[in-house]
Amino acid sequence: MTSFMAKSAYSQPCLRSKDGLRRVAQLRMGPMALAFCAVWLGPLCGGAVQAQSNQRPHVVLILADDLGYGDVQPLNPDSTIQTPAFNRLAAEGITFTDAHTPSAVCTPTRYGLVTGQYCWRTRLKRGVLDGYGSPLIDADRATLGSVFSDNGYRTAIVGKWHLGLGLVGGKANLDLAKPLTEFPGMNGFESSFVIPASLDFPPYAYFRDGKATTSETVDQSAVGFPAYTRQGPRAVDFELRGCLDRLTDEAVTVISGMKESDRPTMLYFPLTAPHKPVLPAKRFVGTSNRGDYGDFVRQVDATIGRVVDALESEGVLDQTIVIVTSDNGSFMYRIDEGQPDHLDDESVQGFHAASHRSNANWRGTKADVWEGGHRVPFFVRMPEKMNAGQKVNQVVGLVDVMATLADHLNLSTTDDAGPDSVSFAKLLADPNADYRRSPLVCHSVAGMFALRAGKWKMVAGNGSGGREKPKGKPFETPYMLFDLEADPGETNNIADAHPQIVQRMTLALEKIRNQN
Template sequence: MKFTDAHTSDTICTPTRYGILTGRYSWRSGLKKGVLRGNSHHLIDPARETVASFLKKQGYATACIGKWHLGMELPKKSKKPANGPASEVFGVSEFAPNAYGFDYSWGVETFNLSPHCYVENGQALGNLEYIDSKDEIAARGIEGNTGWLADDFNQTEVLEKTADKTCGWIREHAQEPFFAYMPLNAPHYPLMPRDEFRGKSGLSLHGDFMMEVDWAVGEVLKTLDELKLSENTLVIFTSDNGIAHKVGNAEMQAKGHFSCGIYRGCKGNIWEGGHRVPFLVRWPVTVKAGVGNNDLICTTDLLATVADLCKVPLAENTGEDSVSFLRALNGLPIPGNDSRGIVHHSDQGTFALRRGKWKLVLDDGGPSPRVNPKDQPIINSDATVMLFDMETDEVESTNVAAQKPETVDAMMRELASIVFNGRSTPGPTQQNEKASKGKWTQVDSLRSYCK
């Protein structure tokens, strides 16, 4: 089943990954804009329920294999940068995926930020060397910042090892219910496909990296087939944001390939190209193959969906922005979907609200280096409030806010309610966390609508 109106909860990696696991918009946490850096403070409160912790309670084996990017806080054993076995440089992290319901974890904290090493169950691996020269880190084959580099770490091998580790873990747990979360490093920058994929797309390095992504997903599907688990295993493939701006879009578009399709914008933008993403579901025992679905859904919806599948209600302070799409998988309408409001969020922390055919945007997208080369200026552009009719103007070409003041007012009030009530689903009011840095100025324009 292909969902054609599926959206990430944010337009960049860290916050979207937070939302996938918690069923909660990331801007409710202390991170009001941007992403975490390498070895950052943990973003998810260990007391918060996640998809993994929920499923673990239902008897599932759980694993996170891939790129975490939610803050691991690997504890340094020395105040000064040290070299040597990783276990002597870093202690075991208390905030690895294992702290959030995963029985097993392996992967990278980020893909281009130090420490450049694999981490298994919270322990960094390999022999580490601290490199403070950009030229030297580049000479070692790393596209990223300076810092610790493990002797067994090669960026071109990360995707292959992620697929292999995932397939191996599935084989080990084939006789029990399992949840495998495989957050990929690709096609995030730097574009580092293996040699056998370089040039294969005929488009660009980004196209080549995407072909390796396709291979990696195919390896998992093949493993399920080999184990005769395909029929009753629910597989979901999606992304954490739209295509990045610095991966050769102009080059690909000149060849007739548009990664965002008709949509405006790209990664980081509040426009559709930043958050409308592929969302594919395979579950042969339930989902009819080759069908499309145009229900409006969000990547925060996974938690409510698995809870619905397990027939276990979520607690009032869990999955505050998560709505089950299980009925859609059964070919039935999602209750209340026509009136549901989904919040979009940019890399700069600005907001948009989608409800039905209307999209309210509190941002004009600029100034930003994240630009899609094909985009044309918006007619009647406004830096504060814009409104688009997504039925007749999916490309967000014309702002009609001036013609629909009542719609703008109603959606501003709805957005303010969603933001300040701490949830977008029915239930008691919850608290948003204070900004970890500075003030949360992006919500100032909404405060008057709470009165």
């Protein structure tokens, strides 16, 4: 067993073993990519940040579903949607302003977060799984669940799995009376209460520790936006509008056992909202003055607030690392003035910029390779409010969560755990620390690659790879290059002016893609 060190952006990644530091660059990057990192990105890696008490802290990781960068007030002060829980996280924790999902859609981001490996290394090269998708995580792949469980943690998942379940009978002959053949319990999570996929994908059912809570179903009809659902079986105990509250009840139950347990707890809580169907609980309807979508964002915020309040009431908040982020940007478009938006017609999936900017000023939406597709809210509340109110403007990725937590908590891991995960633990200890990540890959729904290296972003294709036109095609030239410091809106393609940078970044991307 080994434990992660801070795999620096500027040198060879390294792991610490019983025999001391051991270079494992060949597991992560080829020499040309490493040379690129050294030239463009910075200094050597720092040491691991140790847990600050004999008892390791609890960890609660909350993943919102399709929550945009501009949906939360700490990142979009112009927003009129009240987000008191996010405001509290910003005041008591660390706000990361340049955090990115490995993909601009659900399944591949969740895979990268849970395994520390880019999803495009698996069979899923584009798109997402549906509710009947077969399990995506290999049996021997390390996960957050297995890493924490192997290190003495009580591990639990509550919420949207979307990484494939072993449903008996599949779509044609679904049999909910039979236990799942594969479920999160086989990926290191000791307890699990999950739904298969997004809340618009059948089958609509709850599964506790590999068994459906009921096998009795009714037919759910297809419904248009905002209450968007697909036709399929729905368990009789599954109520779409009440799903988020039901999951939150389960998460709070896990929290209620933290104080009395003889082991620290790691809770992974992937939410179902504000992803479609946009069905806020009745008590939130009309509370945002920004339509059903705004009301749903209010419920997401309240859900996070309820979790934080539960930790506080149990007396464990200041012994807990709380991470709150999103799996990709919002699906809400920016609608041109003069056309109806969501406030004029609830069936419209978008806002005028003057009404609300779900993805702030970033270009594009969910599914796109543009910043709006993968730059997301990311907040970390440390025990005892360490570094409260601080901001980090350095690039980090959700794929880095495994390495970061293992590094910070000094967790033992196998050599092949989190092969694409890079620790930013030093930023948790000191948000002003000198840190530059090695090139980070972001991916669109259609398989368009982007590479981020410092201020530079290269798109290896000729379009969004998602929803915004032109969609383009992966690896179709001309490639695009943006200086995000000078041009955060990605309006000016400067590839022609910097051919050497494009060449170096193209080479670095190919080296990363060709790693096993």
